[in-house]
Amino acid sequence: MALTRAAVEHVARLARLQLPASELERMREQLSAILDYMTMLQEVDVAGVPPTAQVTGLSSVMRPDEMQPTLSQAQALQNAPDHAEGMFRVKAVFEDESTG
Amino acid sequence: MSDLHLLTITAARAALDAGDITSVALTEALLARIAAVEPRVHAFLTLTAEQALEQARAADAQRSHSRSGQALGPIHGIPLAIKDVICTSGIRTTCASHILETFVPPYDATVITRLRAAGAVFLGKTNCDEFAMGSSTENSGFGPTRNPWDVSRVPGGSSGGSAAAVAASEVPGSLGTDTGGSIRQPAALCGISGLKPTYGRVSRYGLVAFGSSLDQAGPLAWTVADLALILQVIAGTDPFDGTTVPHAVPDYHAALTGDIRGVRIGIPQEYFGEGMEPGVEQTTRTAIAALGDLGAELVEVSLPHTRYALPTYYIIAPAEASANLARYDGVRYGPRVAGNSMWDEIERTRGSLFGPEVRRRIMLGTYTLSAGYYDAYYKRAQQVRTLIRNDFQQAFATVDLLATPTSPTVAFPIGQKVDDPLAMYLSDIFTLTASMAGLPGLVVPCGFSCNLPVGLQLIGKPFDEATILRVGDAYQRSTDWHMQRPTL
Numbered sequence: 001m002a003l004t005r006a007a008v009e010h011v012a013r014l015a016r017l018q019l020p021a022s023e024l025e026r027m028r029e030q031l032s033a034i035l036d037y038m039t040m041l042q043e044v045d046v047a048g049v050p051p052t053a054q055v056t057g058l059s060s061v062m063r064p065d066e067m068q069p070t071l072s073q074a075q076a077l078q079n080a081p082d083h084a085e086g087m088f089r090v091k092a093v094f095e096d097e098s099t100g
Numbered sequence: 101m102s103d104l105h106l107l108t109i110t111a112a113r114a115a116l117d118a119g120d121i122t123s124v125a126l127t128e129a130l131l132a133r134i135a136a137v138e139p140r141v142h143a144f145l146t147l148t149a150e151q152a153l154e155q156a157r158a159a160d161a162q163r164s165h166s167r168s169g170q171a172l173g174p175i176h177g178i179p180l181a182i183k184d185v186i187c188t189s190g191i192r193t194t195c196a197s198h199i200l201e202t203f204v205p206p207y208d209a210t211v212i213t214r215l216r217a218a219g220a221v222f223l224g225k226t227n228c229d230e231f232a233m234g235s236s237t238e239n240s241g242f243g244p245t246r247n248p249w250d251v252s253r254v255p256g257g258s259s260g261g262s263a264a265a266v267a268a269s270e271v272p273g274s275l276g277t278d279t280g281g282s283i284r285q286p287a288a289l290c291g292i293s294g295l296k297p298t299y300g301r302v303s304r305y306g307l308v309a310f311g312s313s314l315d316q317a318g319p320l321a322w323t324v325a326d327l328a329l330i331l332q333v334i335a336g337t338d339p340f341d342g343t344t345v346p347h348a349v350p351d352y353h354a355a356l357t358g359d360i361r362g363v364r365i366g367i368p369q370e371y372f373g374e375g376m377e378p379g380v381e382q383t384t385r386t387a388i389a390a391l392g393d394l395g396a397e398l399v400e401v402s403l404p405h406t407r408y409a410l411p412t413y414y415i416i417a418p419a420e421a422s423a424n425l426a427r428y429d430g431v432r433y434g435p436r437v438a439g440n441s442m443w444d445e446i447e448r449t450r451g452s453l454f455g456p457e458v459r460r461r462i463m464l465g466t467y468t469l470s471a472g473y474y475d476a477y478y479k480r481a482q483q484v485r486t487l488i489r490n491d492f493q494q495a496f497a498t499v500d501l502l503a504t505p506t507s508p509t510v511a512f513p514i515g516q517k518v519d520d521p522l523a524m525y526l527s528d529i530f531t532l533t534a535s536m537a538g539l540p541g542l543v544v545p546c547g548f549s550c551n552l553p554v555g556l557q558l559i560g561k562p563f564d565e566a567t568i569l570r571v572g573d574a575y576q577r578s579t580d581w582h583m584q585r586p587t588l
Contacts, residue, residue, distance in 0.1 A: 050486055052485040055537065
């Protein structure tokens with residue numbers, strides 16, 4: 001199926017990816033070709049077949065709710081490009097509604 | 101003893117136990133080998149020579165204080181290389197991505213904790229496709245790794261650095277990860293052995309997540325016996341990974357009896373024919389016949405949904421990846437690209453620091469999970485995944501394991517498939533199926549086509565690594581493909 005340019009832009013926004021304009025058309029073509037290939041799955045009869053989300057058969061794996069050592073605040077922040085007063089720092093969240 | 105870099109893990113261990121060599125001498129020999137060949141291979145992203153020598157000195161000291169070397173365990177003092185998607189405390193872990201270029205994990209993955217406790221020496225972190233997404237290691241943000249058998253060709257991927265490092269005799273063993281074939285396909289293309297354990301056999305804690313229902317870490321080395329030694333250390337349940345199973349871990353080395361008489365090996369007809377290089381098919385069929393000569397019973401089986409595995413995988417894995425990679429936002433780790441607002445910075449950071457294949461998979465996964473398409477793509481793929489699993493279950497009702505080709509081609513030239521994602525995806529067509537079903541897969545070198553290595557894949561029942569290791573080891577006792585090394 002052929003994706004539209006607008007659909008690619010919409011998905012890029014959902015994925016929070018700012019794609020270079022030069023890549024949008026290429027991405028549109030490649031995704032269309034891949035999705036075309038996937039239409040093969042439409043020929044499979046899946047009526048009544050339960051979906052597989054995992055293969056181990058394990059469910060509700062729990063451990064005792066006990067205090068355990070964890071990363072220190074300094075360790076958690078050590079890779080952050082910007083932090084202040086023990087917190088990750090970002091630009092204002094609500095000021096630019098057009099991109100939020 | 102000369103040429104220490106050529107020793108297998110088993111041989112190095114015997115030499116260490118006998119007092120013929122030290123871990124320091126072994127480590128120094130490998131570092132010298134790395135210095136000599138790395139400019140042509142580029143298997144490593146980060147070398148940790150100083151730390152490795154320190155670990156080797158500690159291992160030697162421990163050995164001299166112990167009464168018997170045997171008590172130290174099979175990989176004590178053995179240098180290994182680690183794929184750079186596995187977190188190593190204090191050592192940069194990039195996933196071969198610019199978005200994690202500066203990331204230094206504050207903790208070890210469980211597989212690293214276990215290897216460290218067993219006395220392993222860590223030589224460095226190996227190159228791979230960015231976030232393990234690819235089949236050639238060309239998607240690395242830091243340049244491709246080259247195949248030691250022909251440096252104009254790819255080593256396979258995504259664990260191409262881990263495979264090439266072993267094939268180039270830079271290290272006797274390594275860890276890779278496998279989501280759809282990322283240990284098995286590069287092992288085949290580099291002419292070495294590699295194992296993807298059953299999903300749930302080895303902890304994923306500290307593996308940077310790609311496809312969480314598929315990812316497994318596993319070993320690469322020259323011999324199946326060496327793989328068994330590493331698996332023994334890394335296998336087992338982990339309180340930090342709720343998907344590890346509580347099954348007991350058998351003695352894998354003891355399973356290598358050399359006797360495969362009466363073992364029933366299924367040959368799935370769907371894995372031969374169309375799209376396959378004739379030399380690869382011929383070499384694979386010859387290897388399977390050799391298993392018959394060793395006393396195994398060869399049985400034709402059918403896995404009718406095989407052709408649907410590729411589209412199924414490329415819906416499920418990118419869907420899981422699109423969710424897993426949402427965390428890379430330039431806020432908590434990695435560099436940040438400046439912009440006008442928080443969201444603008446996040447979108448610029450992700451848009452410019454992820455490479456093309458990662459962007460493509462995030463887009464694909466986001467699309468198939470988005471409103472209106474979920475049922476048509478993701479849910480349907482999960483249902484077909486059930487049918488693929490059922491195929492295996494039916495086959496395993498009559499056979500003990502399956503023998504198949506690993507990849508339809510030998511190593512291809514660098515650049516050949518890089519602009520055609522679908523052609524690249526086809527490279528994993530024989531490995532994806534076992535991944536979808538969570539099954540263990542072993543690859544052993546089984547000959548050459550056009551002077552390039554071919555690998556035989558053995559797929560086992562869930563948690564029955566012991567049987568595929570036994571069959572692979574028996575094959576290696578009667579052949580020497582696994583000991584042939586490239587001239588670099």
